[in-house]
Amino acid sequence: MPASWPHAEIVHVVGARPNFVKAAPVVAALARRGHAQRVVHTGQHYDDRMSAVFFRELGLPRPDVDLGVGSGSHGEQTAALLIGLEREFAARSPAFVIVYGDVNSTLAAALVAAKLHIPVAHVEAGLRSFDWTMPEEVNRRLTDQLSRLLFATSPEAVGHLANEGVDVDRVHFVGNPMIDTLLANLDRxxxxxxxxxxxxxERYVAATLHRPANVDDPEVAARLVARLHEVADTVDIVMPVHPRGRAAFLAAGLDRHPRVRLLDPLGYIEFVALVRGAAAVVTDSGGVQEETTMLGVPCLTLRPNTERPITITHGTNQLITEAELPASVAKVLADGRRRAADPGASDTPPLWDGRAGERIAAIVSAELVGPDGAAAAPSGAAGS
Structure with a gap:
């Protein structure tokens, strides 16, 4: 579709490092189809190690706009996002807005677009933890209700959307674009x-922890640090520390054990290399659950639930409590079993094959271009 056509622009809204990894293959696939695109970075993750390095490593085009929202409470951050995104969308009148995942930037973009009658596509739709204490659960549910196109990464996500009464014509099971990025960079x-x-x-456990349930309460953080120190009595722990949890973990003395190595946040290539080389991974991140599933690395998720159960049924993930952490790590290390990353293996999740970005691009393109090659006139988002 020629870029000169009026109202033909597709806007991608990204704000946090998982968004960048998911967006890269979608942006590339739409570019191959000739669509005019614009990348809006909200600045929710704003320093180089959490943001700019990802654009460089993944080949994403430099953001056309950086709103520079930064950190703050959920209310402060979302309010700033709404103001900045409304100005951007009103000025540009995009034909489609594509959002990713479940961060505050995702919900804000979907809400603004819906009120401006701009259709929204949600990449990673239908994931559910059924835990309303998680801000991400609120974000993903509301975004799905506002979206015209819902791109699901796993079969159970399609089921969740059907149970919520979402029109089946709006839901597309496409696979996982985060896995596209992982497989494209596997040799790196x-x-x-x-x-x-x-x-x-040579042997270490990688850890990454940042969820509010694990870091916001000083007593919880202190108990978790005590368990991590128990693990470190037997194996080194290497932990890139997310800015959100740094103060809590340092206050609890995480760095006072000689076998705990705290690192600054890493770029995508270096972080996944760290995960790939680990004997096990301890995390509360959804994306890490998916990456370890494909890399065959044992994953222990410190949460009572996961919106990605396919990483348990088709991967290496298991949910554990803080009290279970030392014994669970010991068991994984004693077992020592790993499998190689193999997108064609029978036990890997369906459609996690490196082609999700192209499937998404084909569907978005069909929405924008009619059967005769002329521009279609998209209707407003659901609920508008």
Whole structure:
């Protein structure tokens, strides 16, 4: 579709590092189809290690706009996002807005677009933890209600949307674009290089923890640190520390154990290399559950639930409590079993094959271009 056509622009809204990884294959696939695109970075993750390095490593075009929202309470951040995105969409009148995942930027963009009668596509629709204490659960549910196109990464997500009464014609099971990015870069994830760069031992456990339930309450953080120290009595722990949890973990003394190595946040390539080389991973991140599933690395998720149960049924993930952490790590290390990343294996999730971005691009393109190649006139978002 020629870029000169009026109102033909597709806007991608990204704000946090998981968004960047999901957006890269979609942006690339739409570019191959000739669509005019604009990338709006909200600045929800704003320093180089959490943001700019991802654009460089993933080949994403430099953001056309950086709203520079930064951190703050949910209310403050969402309010700033609404104001900035409304100005941007009103000025540009995009034909479609594509949002990713479940961060505050995702919900804000969907809400603004819906009120301006701009159709929304939600990549990673239908995931449900059924835990309303999670801000992400609120964001993803409301975004799904506002979206014209809902792109599901796993079969159970399609079922959740059907149970909520979403029109089946709006739902598309496309696979997982985060896995597209992982498979495209598989040869770049070098555990030996990351061990050498950070002087790490051959055997270590990688950890990444940032969820409010694990870091916001000082007592909870202190108990978790005590368990991590128990693990570190037997194996080194390497933990890139998310800015959100740094103060809580340092206050609880996480760095006071000689076998706990705290790192600054890593870029995408280096982080996945760290995960790939780990004997096990301890996390509360949804994306890490998916990456370890494909890499065959044992994953212990410190949460009572997951919106990605397919990483348990088709992957290496298991849910554990803080009290179970030392014994669970010991069991995984004693077992020592791993499998290689293989998108064609029978036990990997369906359609996690590296082609989700192209499937998404084909559907979005069909919405914008009629059967005769002329521009279609998209109707407003659901609920508008």
């Amino acid at each position: 994830f070098d555990p030996a290089a990351v061990r050498a760069a950070h002087e790490l031992p």
